[in-house]
Amino acid sequence: MRLASVIEHYESALLQKYGARLLPEQRRAIAAIRHCRTNMAGEVLWQCGACSYSLLNPRSCGHRNCPQCQNHEASQWLDRQSRKLLPVEYFMVTFTLPAELRALALHHQKVVYSQLMTTSAQTLKSFSLNDKKLNGEIGLTSVLHTHTRRLDYHLHCHIIVSGGAVNRVKRQWRNSKGKYLFNGVALAKVFRARMLEALQAAGLQIPHSPEKWIVQCQSAGSGQSALKYLSKYLYRGVISEKQILNNKNGKVTFRYIESKRGESKIRTLPGADFLWLLLQHVLPKGFRRVRDYGFPHSNAKRLLQLVQLTLKVILETLKPRSRPSMCCPKCSAPMQFVQVFSPGWLSD
Structure with a gap:
């Protein structure tokens, strides 16, 4: 529909x-x-x-936010990010803003969204520099999400992190060891302190928040599957039209996949509430949902060259994916x- x-x-x-x-x-x-x-x-x-x-x-x-548009842009982004992947293990780190701060985020979107992305990246970068095993700079790709699979407002940031770091001074690459990159509890403590400090510095009145914040860190293998997952929500809004099942009696029903068990479920809402649910996830004008930090950043070409040198790899340069051509309905030639x-x- x-x-x-x-x-x-x-x-x-x-x-x-x-x-x-x-x-x-x-x-x-x-x-x-x-x-x-x-x-x-x-x-x-x-x-x-x-x-x-x-x-x-x-x-x-x-x-x-249009579900009919920008499929090509999503494919292009996936191509660019895939080209930057290194032959190392990757991790997905998720920083979640507590429920007590969601109202503040809705009223001050640009400030809170920007601070969430910046502070979470800075936290990971500092952990990498201070880690005895890594002692270097990691690569990060950060994507802001504002929704759950039920489409409720739930502000969090997914970051794909390289399982290794490069030391500029020693010109050395060190891989992480073990199943975990950093301790999630330790990340959450530092993230909480820095985030609250940043919001206060921005002049926002901070409501009471829990002492325990949540940061999850899990393996993402080669990183390719994590990129594909994130690419689904970069463009075209938070719902596909295939998920909208029906519109009857003033209510809209849509389908979603429950995250814990992977089961397909449905949710029905009055039409106005359904639209409001979607519109809460419209980002402020000009806000960048995706940001690279470290050697994947477009301005860090020298650092990326050092990474390739230390790992003895050459990242392939791909030509931009061309848009599908329109065929003539009369003779099938390209229009x-x-x-x-x-x-x-x-x-x-």
């Missing part, structure tokens, strides 16, 4: 119930998804180079882009 049709059905109810709480970016997301691949988004003119057949197609909105028409061009 198309999400756009659900928005059309319940937008007025959403505005009536949650209109005062909607942020500008959430309103833009609603409009983009509703108009995606319709004449309201504009049209694209294509022409066949073989038989000269012309075709007008509705334009995609390109919004990062060529001609022009983009803005919405309402016929009435101009």
